[in-house]
Every structure is written in C-alpha cells, then in structure tokens.
Amino acid sequence: MEKKTITLDLEFDLKNENYIIWNDQIVMSRSESDYFEKLFKKLREIKVSAVDTLEIGFGLGISASLIQSELSPNVHEIIEIERSIYQDLLNFSQEHPSVKPVFGDWRSLSFSGKKYDFIFHDSYDYSGAKGWEFDRSKDDYETFKSILKTDGYICHPHFGDGPVRDVNGFETIILERLVVSPILMWDKTICQDVAIVIRKPIW
Ligand SMILES: C[S@@+](CC[C@H](N)C(=O)[O-])C[C@H]1O[C@@H](n2cnc3c(N)ncnc32)[C@H](O)[C@@H]1O
Numbered sequence: 001m002e003k004k005t006i007t008l009d010l011e012f013d014l015k016n017e018n019y020i021i022w023n024d025q026i027v028m029s030r031s032e033s034d035y036f037e038k039l040f041k042k043l044r045e046i047k048v049s050a051v052d053t054l055e056i057g058f059g060l061g062i063s064a065s066l067i068q069s070e071l072s073p074n075v076h077e078i079i080e081i082e083r084s085i086y087q088d089l090l091n092f093s094q095e096h097p098s099v100k101p102v103f104g105d106w107r108s109l110s111f112s113g114k115k116y117d118f119i120f121h122d123s124y125d126y127s128g129a130k131g132w133e134f135d136r137s138k139d140d141y142e143t144f145k146s147i148l149k150t151d152g153y154i155c156h157p158h159f160g161d162g163p164v165r166d167v168n169g170f171e172t173i174i175l176e177r178l179v180v181s182p183i184l185m186w187d188k189t190i191c192q193d194v195a196i197v198i199r200k201p202i203w
Contacts, residue, residue, distance in 0.1 A: 004108060005104040005108050006104060006105035006107075006108045006132075006133070007082075007083060007086075007104055007131075008081050008082045008083065008130075008132065009082070009084075009131075010022055010083075010126070010129060012027075015085075017030070018030040020059060020060065020085070022126065023128065025186045025187065026187075026188060027059065027186070029060075029183075030060060030062065031181065031184045032062060032183050034180045035157070036062050036066055037066060038178060038180060038196070039066075039155070039157075039196050040063070040066040040067065040069075040070040041070060042176060042196050043070065043071060043196075043198075044070040046175065048071065048118055048153055048155075048198070049117040049118065049151070049152075050067065050073045050076075050117055050118040051073060051075070051117050052073065052074065052114075052115065052116045052117050052118075052149075053073040053075065053076045053077070053116060053117065053118045054077050054078075054116045054118070054120075055067060055077070055079070055119075055122075056106045056119070056120070056121045056123050057121075057122045057123040057124060058080040058085050058088065058089040058092070058101075059085065059122065061088060061089070061092050063120055063122060064078055064089075064099070067120060068096050073098055073118070074098060076096070076100065077100045077102055077116075078099060078100070078101055078102065079103075079104060079105075079106045080101070081103075081104060081123075081126075083103075086103045107138075107140070107143070108134055111143075111146075111147045115147060115148065115149045116147055116148055116152055117148075117149050117152050118152060118154075118155070119144060119147070119152070119154040119155070120154075120155050120156070121140075121144070121154060121156040122156060122157055124186075139168070141167045141168060141169060144170075144201075145170070145201045148201050150201075151200075152200075153198045154170070154199045155196075155198045156197065157194070158194060158195040158196075159185065159193070159194055160191060160193055161177060161193035167199060169202055170201055170202060171199065172197065172199050173197065173198050173199070173200065174195055174196070174197055175195075175196040175198060176196045177193070177194070178193075178194060178195070179192050179193055179194075
C-alpha cells in the first residue's frame with residue numbers, strides 16, 4: 001500500500017531565529033547551541049563517519065549547521081514535517097549544496113533501500129496538533145536499524161543526568177556527561193546537565 005506522507009501547517013506562538021514556540025511549548029530555542037556545539041565537536045573528535053547523513057527535524061537549523069561544519073557530509077538529507085520550517089530548510093539548502101531537503105513526517109516516508117552512516121534524530125511531539133497522526137505500530141529503532149549502514153551510528157539529544165534508556169538491537173554508548181549553558185526546555189524549565197549519546201546497531 002502506498003504510504004500517505006503527512007505534513008503539518010502550524011500556527012506558532014512565536015517563530016524567529018531564536019525561538020520556535022507552539023501551543024505554549026518551546027519546540028526549539030537557541031539556548032541549545034552550547035550543548036550542540038560540544039556534541040558535534042565530540043563526534044568529530046571520535047571520527048564518526050557522516051558521509052551519508054540523515055537528520056530528522058530542522059528546527060532552527062543549529063544542528064544542521066554544525067553537522068555541515070564539523071562532520072562535512074557528502075549527502076545530508078534533512079526531513080522536516082512543518083511547512084514554514086521546511087521553507088527555512090529550503091533557504092538553508094541554497095547555501096549548502098550537500099543538503100537535500102525532504103518535506104514530511106519521517107515515519108510516513110519511504111526510504112526505499114537507502115542506508116546512512118549517521119542519523120541525528122531530534123524531532124518534536126506535536127501531540128494535539130491537527131493532522132498529527134501516524135502509525136505507532138512500528139518501533140522507531142526498527143526503522144533506524146533498517147536504514148543504518150553496518151557500522152553506522154544514531155545520535156539524539158539527551159537532557160538531564162538520569163539514566164539513558166537501552167534500545168533493542170542497539171548498543172548504547174554514553175560518550176560524555178557534561179554541564180552546559182542553560183537550556184530552555186519544552187516546558188520552560190531550565191536544564192544544564194546533558195549527555196552525548198550514540199547508538200550502534202548490534203548485528
Ligand atoms: C527540536 S526541533 C529540531 C531542532 C534542530 N535540531 C536544531 O538544531 O534547531 C524539532 C523539529 O522536528 C520537526 N518534526 C517534528 N516531528 C517530525 C516528524 N515526525 N518528521 C519530521 N520532522 C519532524 C519539528 O517541526 C521541528 O522542526
């Protein structure tokens with residue numbers, strides 16, 4: 001059966017170069033810059049291969065810029081579900097030839113045999129938004145495993161100093177726990193404890 005690609009047209013409370021706020025929740029803010037700078041520097045230090053990179057969620061493009069500058073991918077596909085953020089992604093791609101913008105919900109897209117060295121997963125749960133519905137029957141990590149190369153890695157932000165959950169079929173590696181500049185969380189609380197976590201498929 002052909003999958004129907006889901007997209008969203010949201011009304012944001014605020015959307016500018018520093019904040020994306022929806023439904024009184026911080027979807028993304030520039031306060032995450034210090035954390036992301038340290039995260040991608042670390043990934044560069046340990047020589048994570050990012051030749052074919054998939055990024056899920058464009059937001060303010062902070063991680064996209066850092067993936068470009070620190071990891072220099074040959075191909076950097078970025079999937080974005082929301083129309084006005086996708087427009088920002090299109091503008092970003094004009095200055096970064098390796099960036100391939102994709103409009104839609106990553107879960108409803110077909111990857112048709114594609115394999116990536118590196119996936120950066122940083123999406124947002126717009127539960128309650130009109131049109132926010134997708135098939136939850138498949139585990140996200142099953143999909144990630146099916147589209148990662150044998151020696152590929154997936155990374156996602158980890159906030160707080162608590163445990164990092166294990167994921168079936170993956171080895172979870174905590175590269176570093178650190179204290180960074182204050183981050184404004186979705187619910188407007190502040191967080192400074194973060195971790196740099198990567199996951200490697202177990203074959
Ligand atoms: C936390 S922000 C990403 C921040 C980004 N890493 C940065 O550095 O600015 C989450 C992004 O994921 C997008 N998003 C949420 N759900 C998605 C989905 N299912 N598929 C694709 N994009 C999604 C949101 O619209 C938003 O742009």
